[in-house]
Amino acid sequence: MRSVIGGALLFVGVSSLPALADDGKGITKPPGRAASCTPCHGLNGEGQPVRGIPRLAGLNADYFERQLASFKNGTRRNRIMLMIASDLSDDESKALASYYAGMMTPKPQTTPADxxxxxxxxxxxxxxxxxxxxxxxxxxxxxxxxxxxxxxxxxxxxxxxxxxxxxxxxxxxxxxxxxxxxxxxxxxxxxxxxxxxxxxxxxxxxxxxxxxxxxxxxx
CATH class of the missing domain: 1.10.760.10 (Cytochrome c-like domain)
Structure with a gap:
């Protein structure tokens, strides 16, 4: 899923954040409805730099959620992400946002620019x-x-x-x-x-x- 995102976790208490992230992890694995995230964005949200597929690990959760909403409403255009985002409930979007926000994934190796x-x-x-x-x-x-x-x-x-x-x-x-x-x-x-x-x-x-x-x- 390319970049990402819509509401905030304003109604989620601190103690429920780990459970929410666990839910996000669960729905990125088959048969979860966000299982298509990992083939493009990596098992740990590292992305694919050589293909221009973005890193999701460590993105602000509110930003991530707002981007998913943008794919749904057409203010961001991407055919694949439109299909993925449209299939997610609001709770699933929140769970994914929390899951990726908490990741501490190293950068993939790339050839440095000049x-x-x-x-x-x-x-x-x-x-x-x-x-x-x-x-x-x-x-x-x-x-x-x-x-x-x-x-x-x-x-x-x-x-x-x-x-x-x-x-x-x-x-x-x-x-x-x-x-x-x-x-x-x-x-x-x-x-x-x-x-x-x-x-x-x-x-x-x-x-x-x-x-x-x-x-x-x-x-």
Missing amino acids: RAVIAAGAELAANGDPSKDLQGCGQCHGAEGLGAGSDFPRLAGQSALYIEKMLRSWKAGDRKNDPGGVMADVANKLSDDQIKSVAAYYESLPIAAPAPTPEASKP
Whole structure:
């Protein structure tokens, strides 16, 4: 299942989160209705970088759930994900979101991009491009690319090819679930070289702890 996501786990208590994640694990295995997740996204949510299939491990649960909802309502276009998301109940979507959010999966091995390309991406992520009135990616996705809540996903360690595909998808208008059209505006200001460099930069970053869910941060 490509990226992912809709409600929040606002009505789920802290003590029920492990059980919810266990439910998510169960429905990714045959005959569960999300058994089709693992052939593409991996047994541990690691994704397939060389095919541009995204990493799900460690994604914010609210973001993941909101993306599943976007596939259902057509604000994200993907034929396979439309079929998968449409077959899931709200409870199953929540369970999957919790399951993948808690994963601490290492990055698959990839061939590093050229250092100059990564450096150009790091500059763009930190400072943007003032000549295009473009702010740095880190202002929304965090200085280390760890994401911010349900709107701005973790980018650190994500597949470069997937990030490129998504930026081009916003540019083409095939993806329309960004809050306030922020990502469409950003993507349309980026050149092809800038897209490649910022994608290479985020793929190069280390993977830290999974982004916490709102419930996990409560006392």
